[in-house]
Amino acid sequence: MARIALGLRPNAPLNPWAYANHLNVxxxxxxxxxxxxxxxxxxxxxxxxxxxxxxxQNDDRFAIVINSSHALTRQRSNLMHELAHVExxxxxxxxxxxxxxxxxxxxxxxxxxxEADWLGAAILLPRDGLAQLRASRTPATEIATYYGVSESxxxxxxxxxxxxxxxxxxxxx
Ligand SMILES: [Zn+2]
Numbered sequence: 001m002a003r004i005a006l007g008l009r010p011n012a013p014l015n016p017w018a019y020a021n022h023l024n025v026x027x028x029x030x031x032x033x034x035x036x037x038x039x040x041x042x043x044x045x046x047x048x049x050x051x052x053x054x055x056x057q058n059d060d061r062f063a064i065v066i067n068s069s070h071a072l073t074r075q076r077s078n079l080m081h082e083l084a085h086v087e088x089x090x091x092x093x094x095x096x097x098x099x100x101x102x103x104x105x106x107x108x109x110x111x112x113x114x115e116a117d118w119l120g121a122a123i124l125l126p127r128d129g130l131a132q133l134r135a136s137r138t139p140a141t142e143i144a145t146y147y148g149v150s151e152s153x154x155x156x157x158x159x160x161x162x163x164x165x166x167x168x169x170x171x172x173x
Contacts (some may be wrong), residue, residue, distance in 0.1 A: 002123050011129030013147050016079040021125070025086055026063040027079065033065065040139050044069040044111055052078040055085060057095075057103040073150040081118035088115055118160070125157040134158070134167045 005022050020027045030043060031100060043051070048069050057065045064082045066075050085108060094107035108116070125147050133143050144154035158164045 003126075011126050011132060016076050016083065016124070016125060020064065020079065020083055023083060023086060025083060026061070028063055028065045029068045030065055031068050043067070053082045055082050055105045057105055058101070071150075073144075073148060073153075076148055077120060077124065077150070077153055080124050081116045083110065084116040084119035084123070088112070088119065090116065090149070121153060121157050121160070124153060125161075127161045127163065130158060130161060130163045131166065134163055135170070 001011060002014060002019055002022075006014065006018055008014060018028055030040070035043070044067070048067070051067055052070065052074070053064055053066050056065065065080060066079055068075065070078065085105070088110055090112045092105045092108045092112075096104040096106060098104065125143075129147075130143065133146070138146075140154050140158060141151055143158075144151045147154070
């Protein structure tokens with residue numbers, strides 16, 4: 001579905017920024033928000049590992065702020081994760097409201113987090129694409145590079161989809 005909407009081949013790599021654009025979600029870079037230096041240092045250096053992305057809602061428009069100090073592979077999966085929350089219309093347990101009325105969505109349930117992880121990874125790494133690449137004996141590291149994701153996410157997805165189990169059955173050593 002996502003790839004059809006973007007005019008991509010069924011198993012082509014998908015650019016999450018293009019997908020966000022298709023969903024009418026604005027993606028903001030932390031560095032371009034014009035935050036004071038001290039706040040930037042706090043968010044990128046001191047607490048740089050502690051947050052990945054946040055979703056802001058203004059009426060029915062969504063914006064996602066990405067932690068741009070993370071590796072691009074991680075930014076891609078973080079962005080897809082947030083987009084999955086939007087697509088799945090998850091309503092968080094808690095919403096923080098800024099002085100200007102922006103809503104910061106936080107405190108999704110564990111179940112919602114898992115759903116967002118699953119859907120985000122499923123869109124980034126389509127099962128048929130993985131199966132095709134595995135059938136032609138492409139190593140997981142190359143598959144990860146092809147789809148622009150980390151090796152650990154690629155490995156997780158190969159396990160979750162059962163592709164590797166299926167390949168071992170189809171091509172026993
Ligand atoms: Zn989440």
